[in-house]
Amino acid sequence: MKPTPPDDPAATGPESLTFTLHATPAPLRDYASAQSRRGRLTMVLILLACAAPVLASYFTYYVIRPQGRANYATLIEPQRPLPGLALLPAQDLDGHPVPLTALKGDWLLVVVAPAGCGAVCERNLFLQRQLREMMGAERERIRKVWLVDSPGPLAPAVAAAIAATPAVTAYRVERTALARWLEPAAGHALEDHLYIVDPLGHWMMRTPADPDPARLKRDVDRLLRASAWWNRPRDAR
DSSP states (O other): OOOOOOOOHHHHOOOOOOOOOOOOOHHHHHHHHHHHHHHHHHHHHHHHHHHHHHHHHHHHHHTSOOTTOOOSSEEEEEEEEOOOTTTSOEEOTTSOBOOGGGGTTSEEEEEEEOTTOOHHHHHHHHHHHHHHHTTGGGGGGEEEEEEEOSOSOOOHHHHHHHTSSSOOEEEEEOHHHHTTTOOOOTTOOGGGSEEEEOTTSEEEEEOOSSOOHHHHHHHHHHHHHHTTTTOOOGGGO
16 A cells, blocks of 8 residues: 655645734724723813803803992893794894894894884984994994884884994884893883893893983993903904
C-alpha cells in the first residue's frame, strides 16, 4: 500500500483567514457617549448665555431696587403675555387679520380707545407721542400702538395725526376680547390708561389715569436702561 502523500497546499489553494472581534477597547466604547454628553453641555451653555442678559435685567429691575425708589406706574404681577389671534382677534385698518404677537421686539405704549377718539383718547395719544420723544436716542426702541375697540372710521383729525412719522400702529380689536388681556384700575375704563408692554410681549405696567409725563418718563427710562443689554432697535438687530 502506498503511503498517502501529505496535502498539497498549492493544490487546495490558500486557506481563508477569519478574525473575530471579541471586545471593543474601552476608549472607543466611551468616545461616542462622551461626544454626546459634550454636545448636550454645549447646548445648555449656549441657552444660558442667551437667556442670561434677559434674566439679569429683570432681576436688576424687579429685585435689586435702590431703597426708597417707587414706581409711578402700576406693575402688573403676574405679567400677562400677548394673546394669539385665536384669543384676541385683531385686524389692521384695511380689515386684514393680524396677530398682536407680531408686535414683539419693541417696547409698546398702548392706547385703547374707540374710533371716534374723544378727549381722553386725544390726550393719551398726545402723551404717547410726547413720552416717546422724551426718550431721546432710545425712542427707536418704542412703538406707539392704538387698539381701536369699536367699528367705524377714525376721526379725520386723529387719522392724520397717527399717520405722522413715526406712525401709530393701529389695530381694531373687540372690546370684550381685549378684556381677556388688559385690565383697567378699579373704578376706571380701559381707555383711561396707557399700557406698557415689554419686548417679550408681556403687559407689565399700567399708568395712572391722566398721568404726570415727567414721573412716567422716569419709569420708562428705567425700563429701557434695564433692558439695554438685550433689546435693541429693530433696524440695529
